Structure formats: C-alpha cells, structure tokens
Amino acid sequence: MLVRGSDGNDLPLTGRVKIDPATGAVMESALEFHDRQVTRGTVSSVYGLDPKLGVNVPLEMNESYDTQDHVRSTGKAAYSNFRHFEVITGPSRQPRGHPSMMR
Numbered sequence: 001m002l003v004r005g006s007d008g009n010d011l012p013l014t015g016r017v018k019i020d021p022a023t024g025a026v027m028e029s030a031l032e033f034h035d036r037q038v039t040r041g042t043v044s045s046v047y048g049l050d051p052k053l054g055v056n057v058p059l060e061m062n063e064s065y066d067t068q069d070h071v072r073s074t075g076k077a078a079y080s081n082f083r084h085f086e087v088i089t090g091p092s093r094q095p096r097g098h099p100s101m102m103r
Helices: none
Strands: 013-019 026-033 038-050 055-067 072-078
Touching: none
Parallel strands: none
Antiparallel strands: 013 026, 026 038, 038 055, 055 072
16 A cells, blocks of 8 residues: 655555464454654554455455544445456457557
C-alpha cells in the first residue's frame, strides 16, 4: 500500500498481520502511518471464510484518522457477495504497430 503525506511524499508504514497457524489464512491486518497534518492514521481489516469461494476474503475495513487539532475521522466498509472471475491470457499474434497494441 502506498500512502502519501500532506507534502506529497511517501510515508513510512508500520503494519501487522494475524495469520491462522493451522491454515495459513490471513485473519486480520492493520497499517498505521504518521504525518505532519494527520497525527495518526490507521487502516485495519478483518477477514473470514467465504463459503462459496472457499477462501478468506476481507469482510470489514475500518479507518481512523486523528489530526493535530484532536479531530477524529472514521470510516467503516463491509464487504459481501463475493464472486469468482476468470481471465485467460495468451500470446497475441497482432502485427507490430497494430492499434490494439497502442493502448
């Protein structure tokens, strides 16, 4: 994850991940950063098993930002209805300079 500070420069992040030792599945993750304008910012996620897909997916994300003026902004997102998408790729035989290669 890339986070930019109020001056436009990249900010260093610290983070932690909680992993189920029996399965290796990610259960929780959190990132924290500090900036001159935002004293502290935290983004954390909780993961759980999606029975249709058979893998852990992000179920909830929480954000919290504390300013130097002691103002806190928070946000919460909940995720559901996960679907499986498949993409098949392979070599292309388009001639060099073909419009589809210019994108």
